[in-house]
Amino acid sequence: MENELFNLLETKNQMIYQIIHLSRCENEWLEVQKISNELSLNERSVQRYIHYLEEVVNEFNVSSKNSVELTYSKFKGLGIESDPGTINDLKTFIISSDVTIKLLVDMCLIRTKPSRQYSEENYISIYSIRKSLDKFDLLLNKFNLSVNRLDLSFSGEEKNIRIFTYIVLWTIYKNDKWPFSYISEEKILRSVDICFEGIGFQATKVHRKQLLFMYAVCLMRNKKKKYIETHENWGEYVNIDILKKDAFIIHEIDNYQVYNENELYFILLVVELQYRMFKSDSMKKRILLFHKEKQTDVFRLTEEVMKSFQEQFFEIPEERKDVFFTYCFCAHLYCKIFPGVEFDINGHNIENVKYFSENLISHLKNFIGNLDFQTDILQEKVFLSKTYASIFSYFKSPNSYDPRxxxxxxxxxxxxxxxxxxxxxxxxxxxxxxxxxxxxxxxxxxxxxxxxxxxxxxxxxxxxxxxxxxxxxxxxxxxxxxxxxxxxxxxxxxxxx
Structure with a gap:
């Protein structure tokens, strides 16, 4: 998502963002000539962008507890001194201050109003708003979403809006201040810890914060009466009757007064489709046994893929079959819950993954096409081929089908x-x-x-x-x-x- 958000920035913000990135690759001074060559700009334009960067850095230093020291000399070039963490804060400051990104964030946090009112209150012209909305179309299309231009909101399935909102806010604010102004970070963090304790999972700080953001997005939209739609097959994927009897689930339902089963289904499915959660033996056993008993399409497809993969490619070592099965299972479940979405749960655009051999991808697409299994999951051929390529390269060289x-x-x-x-x-x-x-x-x-x-x-x-x-x-x-x-x-x- 970082690349997609970068493409939404105004040109001047894109340029200073890239200048900062270039400066981190230099030990001391970044020469103007090098900036000119790397960004395909003449030297006068480079100097203009450097002066703009000076203004932005001054604004950042005023608003931040840490500071960045920027030095510019016509003959030496540009020098930027600060610790790496503060440079990341500066990048976030540039992104979040951009007019287009600010509008996107306001839409994600449901802080917008009808176009004309939003224009007047934020001193942004209607033309600028329309121009920003035009930029959103291509990105939203990757999530099967669109924009309601009258009230500046997202249109589409609620589950897709939530995953999009989560990915955008996580990408921008994961190293920055808590963006949900009216939701207590401490309260949700306690809930996350209770959840992990309940499923017997030892989470890292990053994993805790990821679930923290997802909880916050779901709670925010629920309180704004943006409810998850009913999906008839979700009852096959989550044992809701048993889970509602668990003490930690009961506690969270009462704590947030969220009694709609669809909300519970959604957050449990989001947890369920993440591979790292299967590190908990109790969690893995509970999920896979339920799917096996229900003989869900996700479980049966995973069995078929594992069997056919070994017949066509290679035998999976016995001690690694569990890795193969659970990773495929999570990918199949993701394709079922979020069909047509090009981004995975971590915000990576699967369509843009270029580091796998085209020959391997071609073999895997043929493999998918030849599977003797009827399910709409297999329509996600691009997503699955890249996922299977990741699994393939876990066991063997990803270039096995390239010419020697x-x-x-x-x-x-x-x-x-x-x-x-x-x-x-x-x-x-x-x-x-x-x-x-x-x-x-x-x-x-x-x-x-x-x-x-x-x-x-x-x-x-x-x-x-x-x-x-x-x-x-x-x-x-x-x-x-x-x-x-x-x-x-x-x-x-x-x-x-």
Whole structure:
């Protein structure tokens, strides 16, 4: 969601956000010329954005307990000094101060009014509001939502509005102040701890805060009479009758006076579809046994996927079958509860995941298409293929279906240095390429690494090195590997056609 929110920012805020990011990559001064090259700006524009950043930093320092020291010199460039935590606070300040993001946050927190009234009270033109709403359309579409432009609210299924609201507020405020002004953070935190204690789960601070935000979103919208709709299949996924007898559930119902069963179903399902919750043996047993007894489509599909995956790909080690099953189960349940939503529960846009091999994704999509199982869950082919790719790469190299690229080494380096070089190359590139690193003996290698290039004038791909390799060597190798992989993939595609 970070990238999507960044794209909503005004251009000037995008630029200063990127300048801050660039400055964190420099030890001392960030040269104007480098900013110009990285952001494709002329130097005069860079200077204008730096001056704007100075104004923003001054405003931030006034409003924050910590401060950022910004120094600008025409000949040296830009220097920013502060601890990393404060820089994150500055980034949040830039995002939350942006006109478009402010409107989005107000909509998430249900603080908006009819357009004209909101315009007058916030000194924002109707034109600016309409322009911001236009930006929201593409993002909301990824959650099957839209905007009601008359009263500045979200339109769509309540469960999708809640997951969208949670992801947006979590992304912006997870390292910042509590955004829910009329909801007690301490009270909900006690409820979260009671919940975790009730299910026997030892949560980290991050997990506690995530559930804290989700609780707050649900409570906020419920109190504003934004209720969860009835979903007939939810009764198959949550054993509501047994859970309502648990002491910690009874306590929370009475504590918040939320008696609508749909509300209880929703928050329990959100807990249920998160893999980390299955670290609790009692929680895992309770959920999976109920689904098994009910023979839910989610449970039966997970059994079928596990069986078919081992037949088509590889046998899953016995001690890891539990990981495979529960991870798939959570993904299938998520697709059932939030069909068509491109983001996972942690706010990652699954459509934009690029680090898996296209060949692996293609095999997995074919695998999904060939499953002998009737369910609407399998319509989420993109989401599931990326999820299965994560599981695949947990057990084996994600590049197993990419063309094999052989790197040969021929040098006067001692044996152990050559072995060390092989291991380093595998570690560096194994996640991106299907590599075999060998001693160059047969001449059948695709890329040759040598300390004596004069012996290999006719070889197409030669990398001259000294040991140890530096970043320039690695960059050259990566470029050569990428070219070869693209070439092999194109040849494979032509043969298939």
């Amino acid at each position: 690229i052989i790197i040969g080494i021929d040098s006067e380096f001692p044996f152990l240095v050559r072995e060390n070089l092989k291991a380093n190359l595998k570690r560096k590139f194994d996640h991106s390429f299907n590599l075999l690193v060998v001693e160059s003996e047969s001449g059948g290698e695709d890329i040759l690494i040598t300390s004596m290039p004069s012996l290999y004038d006719s070889h197409e791909h030669v990398c001259t090195i000294n040991y140890p390799l530096n970043e320039r060597d690695y960059s050259f190798l990566e470029a050569e590997l990428t070219k070869l992989q693209d070439s092999y993939n194109q040849n494979t595609l032509r043969q298939a056609l």
